[in-house]
Amino acid sequence: MAALDRITDAHERAQVLAEALPYIREFAGKTVVIKYGGHAMEDPALAELFAQDVVLMHLVGINPVVVHGGGPQISELMQRLGKEPEFVDGLRVTDAETVDIVRMALVGKVNREVVAAFNQHGAFAVGLSGEDAGLLTVRTRDPRLGFVGDVERVDPAIVLRLLREDLIPVIATVGVDESGQAHNVNADTVAAAIAGALGAAKLVYLTDVLGVYEDYPDEASLISRIDVSGMERLLAEGKVGEGMIPKLRSCIDALAAGVERAHILDGRVPHALLLEFFTREGIGTMITRDADVATGTGGAA
Amino acid sequence: MAALDRITDAHERAQVLAEALPYIREFAGKTVVIKYGGHAMEDPALAELFAQDVVLMHLVGINPVVVHGGGPQISELMQRLGKEPEFVDGLRVTDAETVDIVRMALVGKVNREVVAAFNQHGAFAVGLSGEDAGLLTVRTRDPRLGFVGDVERVDPAIVLRLLREDLIPVIATVGVDESGQAHNVNADTVAAAIAGALGAAKLVYLTDVLGVYEDYPDEASLISRIDVSGMERLLAEGKVGEGMIPKLRSCIDALAAGVERAHILDGRVPHALLLEFFTREGIGTMITRDADVATGTGGAA
Amino acid sequence: MAALDRITDAHERAQVLAEALPYIREFAGKTVVIKYGGHAMEDPALAELFAQDVVLMHLVGINPVVVHGGGPQISELMQRLGKEPEFVDGLRVTDAETVDIVRMALVGKVNREVVAAFNQHGAFAVGLSGEDAGLLTVRTRDPRLGFVGDVERVDPAIVLRLLREDLIPVIATVGVDESGQAHNVNADTVAAAIAGALGAAKLVYLTDVLGVYEDYPDEASLISRIDVSGMERLLAEGKVGEGMIPKLRSCIDALAAGVERAHILDGRVPHALLLEFFTREGIGTMITRDADVATGTGGAA
Amino acid sequence: MAALDRITDAHERAQVLAEALPYIREFAGKTVVIKYGGHAMEDPALAELFAQDVVLMHLVGINPVVVHGGGPQISELMQRLGKEPEFVDGLRVTDAETVDIVRMALVGKVNREVVAAFNQHGAFAVGLSGEDAGLLTVRTRDPRLGFVGDVERVDPAIVLRLLREDLIPVIATVGVDESGQAHNVNADTVAAAIAGALGAAKLVYLTDVLGVYEDYPDEASLISRIDVSGMERLLAEGKVGEGMIPKLRSCIDALAAGVERAHILDGRVPHALLLEFFTREGIGTMITRDADVATGTGGAA
């Protein structure tokens, strides 16, 4: 009886694998930039599932590139070091000492943990900072904020080299200005800029919401698919939650720069990436270029 | 309610995919030779599942090489052409006209159908005959049998070239002797010889039985795992079904030539390859070299 | 005395080789598509000379690609299988069973024999069908004819890969439609389409006539060289033999697609290819683009 | 007058460059592992000169690999975080929280600063941790010390990849054990192990002493050149300063593993690397294998 169960179960599992075939085929060889953050990064169980998902994507032929910030980790380290985080218009005031703390928190802690989680499954990941090999050049946004940078230029050469060597780049969002001074940069923007520079097929944001709502914050109004014009309309109508605005702006920029699809996923859902990439249903909100008619390319598309 | 079901189902499926991770990781980059035949080849529904399985293996980074014969298809074509198949000691008497029919049946029909089934999923497969680019050199076994060949030499260069170009070679088992004369060759033996020449990680036989039995034909005595010594003992004790003997001899030869594992699978089971390669349970009988202690490398291993 | 003869003879032969130098130099590294058929394919002695010629061309640095059909072989197999060939407007009515027979005759018999003849001289040739690796996509011409296809698209990637590996591709003209269904396709058209897709330097038809006549069927009016405009005029004036029309249309298409020269050769002449490629006189009819003034590039040009 | 001075000066400088020619020639294409630390790392002016020297070595064709620890920086960060550094037999007791701090100090701060200093001169350097891509596997030394590791295995693949891409790897000495747990590792030992794994031509320690003394601590007894036997004798006679012992042991290990020369340099001297690599005099102490007779290969050799 148990044996029968076992076999039935195995057969069902084989069938699930077989059903993933068209999606695996579709994404083989494509580059996908994933902005990692929120609960998916803070909850150790979710973080482990995230690592599994990314390694699986890598093994079935996708080229994932992971970009992360780490606001809470920066704040926590500041507080432990007796320095009170200060914000102006939602942006962290970043003096020289804070830049040091940003680097320690992002490069020395968060990045290490992400790389370590991936490498539990093999020698797959290499940590990068935007400072490495000229990856991320920024300009100071506003002297009053200190060393907070806006993306000026992405040189994706080092990322392409690592992808060519079949490695997973994990990028902490510290940038340097022309003088070599390190800056803190918004990770959402960096993810979009890197996706654009790489000509990625997809840009994925792991967030703490279900996706984008037609009628914020009514969860029943979750939008499965929307194009750039629709998104611009939503933004113009003020129907988008405050925190989502910069992500959506970044999505629009990335699509304009040639990225094919952008996704807002709920990182709180276990295996959110696998659900989006390898099942018919997909999850969250997909944003397409205007020209894209509903040709349904993969996942929830 | 249905939505919940849908989501639950999707989550379960994501989990199944995630559970395949260690197996995908283990076999990435390895070459696997699959002897295809029996019901799995004759039943169109099973044939389609087989194609899905092989393409999926290919996409997750395994290098599958498919070897097939086609006895029934040869006999059928002979009969349609008014020529009665004749056998001596189970071997088909093969005169010049029969060689022509063998080529038409194997290269012109079976091979085409296998390639076509794979290429439904993309431009993955290329058909080969043992005659192409010096792949398979044979010597005549016995003049009384006509053009029936024994494997003399395998030159795997063309197979390696196709694998290097990320293609799936599908090989019909026609060989040529030194004079260039085509011969019919036993597909089980060819599969083992090619696996040995390629240094394959696995050699898999798709058959019409559950596997090898301790106590033939008692299905309850199915052996999950056995090493070469054990297999030699079984063979010596005459406990193996007649039809299985040449396959098992070929397995032993392939293991001696450096292949890591040989498998007798039941091709009548849907997705037999996925079950063996990507689930914990595995199926059928695995034959290992004597030196291999039970280190449990993948699948049912 | 005999010794003197021998030496004189040897010297003359050395001189013949030396005189081939400018032609060998001219064609080195160029791709040449040869449509093989007619007597040159049916007569075993001519077939062996053809194999020698192609292998020699290959060895002196030309990249030959051989394309063949096999109408008589298809009809013969049909008849042996008790199926009467049926034609509408000269096109074979091709039901599902006939497609199977086409594949057996072309891929399983003719293609095998051509590959075997080449490989008598070394491991040079690999058989391909238009079904392999997406080489030949067709659309159904007319439902009443069944599975008869017109060329929709050529993906020359697999041919280029084989050429890169220094192999001679031998292509049987079976194509598949978008749904994966195999079709019979006219080999003359396929040869031209492949020559165009490869950007071949020459497209050569081996036929059973001397070439194109100014005044069909007056052999004295054989045309050595004609450009596309001249050919269009001949066709418009109805001066071309029925069977030659599709070949000439294919030539014109290939020249429009970038092929430099097209040739109608008499395959009944021993070593027809060597005569055309490596001697001053050349044979048959050469068709050039209109822009080509008589700059006399090699062979009979 | 000033013009004459200017020209004379320029000519002298041209001559100095010309005199570096034989040394540049000698080291072209060779890999050199530099253990960076001490004053050369802590003093910003020396750090800038160090960066210039390494970039210059890189530009004239040497492959430098920089390895660093950062004990003082770890202690400082611990203290800022209210955690008192504790040592047993000179080794830092490293609990889980301390490992985190080690990573933040080494990977997030020191490594960043070294990479940034190099990249002031171009996009040359990429920061690595021993955790990246399986570079550094360790085993726990002693449970009482916590996560302090001994080098178990070096996989230099990622370093070789970066060198192949003409980049300068800068390695922070954090390692992982088989379970994936990060450990603090002694940087002197890591440098030697990496030099051995890379088959480096030279291993260079930048220290805060002149070199090795015959008669410690008598500076007049500085040894310019010594072989392994001589060094073993010095160690046996207890004539070596406490802090130097592990460095010298590492040198001996590296020479046994195939490194050609090991050097103890005084990192307090401006341009210490250029002096050693590109001038006749050289500085510090060079340690050679026993077999090496004084063939004078480069620098002070």
Added chain:
Amino acid sequence: MAALDRITDAHERAQVLAEALPYIREFAGKTVVIKYGGHAMEDPALAELFAQDVVLMHLVGINPVVVHGGGPQISELMQRLGKEPEFVDGLRVTDAETVDIVRMALVGKVNREVVAAFNQHGAFAVGLSGEDAGLLTVRTRDPRLGFVGDVERVDPAIVLRLLREDLIPVIATVGVDESGQAHNVNADTVAAAIAGALGAAKLVYLTDVLGVYEDYPDEASLISRIDVSGMERLLAEGKVGEGMIPKLRSCIDALAAGVERAHILDGRVPHALLLEFFTREGIGTMITRDADVATGTGGAA
């Protein structure tokens, strides 16, 4: 005391090396064509310094290409062979016998000596003549002058191949016309044509004057930097010494063909190339394209 001197001296030398860093960085990977001639070629001591300079440039990552003529050596060999050199408008009358002498003097003597001087420092240089592998095609200038050629076409393939193999091409300026007849060609013109064909970063003439003068021949009026318009003006005003005119015309042609900078250096100055390439002061006259504002890229720029 002497020891102190020695160390001070070494430190100064290290500093000189360090100061070359920005120039080495700037020219890394760039191709520089050097027209070699005059005293720098005739004086053995200067010739040895020239060899050192070029090898050093090569080792720090520059791709030098050396072009030379050898008028005096041709005249000398002619006279030794009892043949009186004859000139028309400053051009050597070159009959068939003289062409032979030109080849012996340039290819058989001068070229050999330059190659030998370089290869004293390693296996770096390969001698070429413009006749090799189609490098230099010329047309006869004037039948009365005999075999004196003007550059018709440069095929830089063989030079690029040698650079790719990390070798220094040393080119004697003998060219061939379409019929294969060797001609004597002006080396200044050839250097410019090769620089243009290679897309060189710099074209350098080693001459026997300080550079170009505003007020010829007043040495105090030496021009450090001038653009093409300025140079055209100077030429129009007739302010340029007779012998300099063809060099300057060649510079202007090379700049028009894409070369970034042209230099007239004084080859009588020891290490003239190092002074120009690796010191702040630079020497001689630099000619820039009009569009180039004074962005000061390297050397005296």
Added chain:
Amino acid sequence: MAALDRITDAHERAQVLAEALPYIREFAGKTVVIKYGGHAMEDPALAELFAQDVVLMHLVGINPVVVHGGGPQISELMQRLGKEPEFVDGLRVTDAETVDIVRMALVGKVNREVVAAFNQHGAFAVGLSGEDAGLLTVRTRDPRLGFVGDVERVDPAIVLRLLREDLIPVIATVGVDESGQAHNVNADTVAAAIAGALGAAKLVYLTDVLGVYEDYPDEASLISRIDVSGMERLLAEGKVGEGMIPKLRSCIDALAAGVERAHILDGRVPHALLLEFFTREGIGTMITRDADVATGTGGAA
């Protein structure tokens, strides 16, 4: 009538080409070193045929390497320069001035003429001297002879590079000693040393005799084939003409160094190379290793 002749003639020529097939096949990809000299070099008509033969060999896939000296040309230039050639034991006394003349004659004249003859047929050949890129290192034979060298070491890297780029290296036999001093070297010895260093399949000497005689100088006793033991016997018995001895010694050395066959051909015969390489009869004397039984590999073998 004439037309018939023409066609018959063309067919015969096609047949001659076809008969060369097995020889072309046999030598494809093999390296052949040809010592060029004697009448074949001095007679312009033979020189042109030699160029045709070598270019043809190159085009059909053989890698020819041509080595030449030029004793008569050296003596002639010496005499024109008023310097009397002086010989001791048949070796030219070579003072510093003579070395210069040797270089001018060999590199500046003979080498140029050979390269030019080849390049009449395309951009195939590059001239080299043994001085280029460390190709030929020698030691002084006897101070009394001056700069006459014996081969000390061959570094075939530059030759292999040129072959890899599909070029024909033409080598003038000037070598350098360790100090960089140029020396005159015997071209027969150099050819053998280079053939050995390249692992050539054949070493061919073009001479002014029919080959080696059993009974010198009886032409009827010409030996077609002999192995090393036989040759040693001939030499021991003093049956070999004086001038042939060093050539035969060089052949024996080359065979010992791994060359497969050595040939003494009569360069006075038009197309001697084609006769030997591409006709059944072959010409001259072939010398084989002792182990080689008469397996008849190509040409006169």
